[in-house]
Amino acid sequence: MAQFPPDAAVQAGAVLVALGLDVLFGEPPAKLHPVVAMGHYLGAVGRRVSRAAGTVPRPGTEFCLGALGWCAGAALVAALAFAAGWTMEDLHPLAQIALLGVLLKPMLSWRMLRDEVRAVEAALAESLAAGRQRVGWLVSRDVSALSETQVREAAVSTLAENLNDSVVAPLFWFAVAGLPGAALYRFANTADAMWGYMGERAGRDWTWAGKWAARVDDALSWLPARLTALLIALLSAGRGWSTVVANAGLTPSPNGGWPMGALAVGLGIRLGKPGVYELNSPGRAPLAADTAMALRRCAQVVALLALIAGGALLLSLGARP
Template identity: 40%
Template structure:
């Protein structure tokens, strides 16, 4: 039954996306999660014992997510479908990334402006290839943690699973950084986020490789994933790089500081453009379709047996 609810939620998200009329009137769940994380950060993130306080904050967040999920799951299947659809991000992800390709077709400045909406790195002087690369990387990573990971945890544990995942992921995006303020307090959020994304990241890589016809290059995907600074983000990026025959990652600027990061599929093509973004979007839609088919099959199998 859970798989059927998930399949319906994925279809609803793909069709409806993020209706602006709704979120202009009521706060999005992600906004509420962010407010809770921010409140804990403001009130608990102080010496002494910042790491212990960060662990306690994460326990509070996960417990709240679990409790809310358990309560909401008692309201019926339709409620579960709608909430799960809200917590998935396939259509909105595609829209944001397609805006980068559309922007680049107008001007370099328009492309930079669009990609700045979805990445944290400095793109103020980025060339079209760098803008395209950033968009494709964001698409690949966010397909994992914005679509496949929440879907996976819904399949495993229903609404409690997807809500706990999303609140941990939100915490990681806000406090899971190696900065003086958050290195200790955000340690637990970053570590648990890595754990929760471990399986989904590898599933995402397999889906992208299957959709892009690059499963035969799985050894190269495994090799390149290990070059990434993240234990999980490198997997979908490496799969996408192999599928398109392009180089991803590499040196980039954060907060005005150049970081000499390793290339993913460094032998691939380095000159990229909006057509490559379009190709990556098509692969992600195909990978989404593969995931949906697998979930429907799981649902059908569980229904019969």
Template identity: 35%
Template sequence: MEPNTIGYLFLLNAAVLPLSLLVDRLIGDPRSRYHPVALVGSFIGWWGRPALWPQGIQRIAGAGMWLVTAILFTLPFFLVSWLFPWFLFIPAGAFLLKFCLAWRSLEEHAAAVDLALGQNISEGQKTASLMVSRDTRYLSPEQVRSAAYESMAENLVDSIISPMFYFGLFGLPGAAVYRAANTMDAMLGYQDERKRIGWCSARMDDIQNFIPARIAGGLLLVYFATQGRFSQAYRGLLSDRRKRPGINGGIPMSVIASGVGIHFEKPGIYVMGTGERTLEEAGKEITRAVRVVTVAFCALISMVLILLGSGIIYTGL
């Protein structure tokens, strides 16, 4: 990259981030086995088979392969960051970063569930089962919608805030490491026969999402304050964030549930929110909240990158 300075890289990254979100809005998440995340998923699927490793070394093997996978996935992102001239880096970087983000697809998946429920409950259950791991066969229409919008709320962190956060800190390689790590957790981080091989993946995902989840919660509280729902959203955060297993996912879910005034329900596990309205009535407000927070965080990171880059160039650091 010419000129090859950290300051100029910050400025270029400030342009890449909003352009990447624009690309995502225009093309969504193309379904192809050659999609970078699909390719890394195939690799994870190969080494993540517990039967491939003796039980006694599965945790060590999982940690070692976590590192190998992260390096392999990140290498092209690193090379583009440091070898491409600026006029190639901006478009190439935007497309590469887009592969680490999934904004439009979150909305499309939730909308697909609503559309399927408009046909019949069975279609809605079947469509929701593509988004979540729970058994959807016996869910009511409201519980089916809950599964879909819970996925959107939780993935505000996994698919939007965290990739942007690590891009802001470490550029394209940071976003790539996060996306590889999150994919490993999504495929291996379960309390079943994959427990040992996926132990490192699950722990690393918790660590990487710790700060972004709390940023998302804070931004959502600001958003609901503008809607006159701060007190409800904040009370929901305090009372409901620990109902969902894990240390991160319950934060955006609890704020959104009480901020919008609906219930998020996983039968037998948790109920979050105030239940003032149904998801059929209020689903679009969840989509709007996710949109506003996404754009706001993008603008915030871009402004910080511009200030840092300009400061470094001006001072000659």
């Protein structure tokens, strides 16, 4: 009888299934997508734990309410993921691989990220206004005054940062703690995206209510972000690792600068956010060809992860008596 958490062969096989489903089909329908359900929970709870913009702040109360709301949602997500895995323990290993892969797929998203970045470049080919509008789907800031170069920098930076958030980190936590680990990370990352703001957003003030969500996401992303940077650097022939390390601390995020810096250095381009940071400042301004190269480099990282999973599967099968 198989056991849960699944053994290495089942986990590795599930990673291959999940990546294959992602490349072939992309995202499941919204009504069936667990991350959409997480978003509904966070939206409903967020309106209760945060305060209306302009009202009197209550730092301690808001922080505690935000932390409690986050913990309740995280416990529910982890419990559901564990229960789903537990129901598979008596199934044939091939059935476990298939079902676990199907459940893992929504916790990662490479195809959608790739397609969105491609769409920004296609929009830029039409006009600067179209490019600004399209990149506005990817970043939570005012894009109305961005130049063509800045639009492209925003898209490539998002690609690098979300390669970690949407692919490497979920798979890292899946390797560490199975489906509950991947689901918990996806909940934490979604919570950070919705709650982790310093100041006002959508009429609510998140300075204190979102602090717990932001810090937990930082902690869970810490090691995966550095692994993502290392993978990018390895596929760039190890180019400029010392420069990557030096640039990583230039961003407000303790993690985002690692994959963004690695991609900038590996491609020899400059990536920045006006008035906030500039990575690999000696590099050239990115061109359309650099967006295509950035997409290829990130696709190579995904392919390398699939190769690692395939190798782990073969080794696990070879080690069985």
